[in-house]
Amino acid sequence: MIQAVLFDLDGTMLDRERSIRLFIQGQYDRMENYLRDVDKTDFIEAFLKLDAGGYVWKDRVYQQLVSKFSIRSVSWQELLDDYISQFRHSCIPFPNLKVVLETLRYKRLKLGVITNGRYPFQLDAIKALGIERYFDLLLISEKEGIGKPDPAIFHRASKQLNVPLDKCLFVGDHPEKDMEAAGKAGMVTVWKKTTGYKAEKADYTIRRLEELLELEVV
Structure with a gap:
């Protein structure tokens, strides 16, 4: 699980x-x-x-x-x-973001963010969405000195959460930097479908965040 x-x-x-x-x-x-x-x-x-x-x-x-x-x-x-x-x-969140995060926390799952971008700019966006409190881990590429698709950042998340890679599920929108990279690192992958992209290597595909809660692995 x-x-x-x-x-x-x-x-x-x-x-x-x-x-x-x-x-x-x-x-x-x-x-x-x-x-x-x-x-x-x-x-x-x-x-x-x-x-x-x-x-x-x-x-x-x-x-x-x-x-x-x-x-x-x-x-x-x-x-x-x-x-x-x-x-x-x-900053505008996708619909039902907080509901999804609250439900995952209720299920006693650890939660994290792995995002490329500047620091503290990306942290400010997370705070603006009002979701910082839900996460056990925030990895922002500029601060970490590594970013996606480098597998090292996924390994770092696994180590800091003390959860094996194959017990981590990664949700992202980019076929290569998110899906392919997280998959190669050993994580289970969920592609949030994005117009104009194809993520053939994702383990699961969703269109809306709330569909994440319907997956058998969560």
């Missing part, structure tokens, strides 16, 4: 697509006096394209935005600082 359930953050617990769109709309409004020569829709869509689903860090994104729109009244660093300090206020 599974003894621990570990989660990815972006695209798994955090509805990043909705969150980032909400943030960038708010950023434009906050910075409107500096961006008045840039069409709001063009700014938002350019940001989302350059962001590439979160796989491009925002220093590069904002540098390219400032260049693309010839922005002179605000620097890319100021836009980045606003992102770092304000994104937490736009």
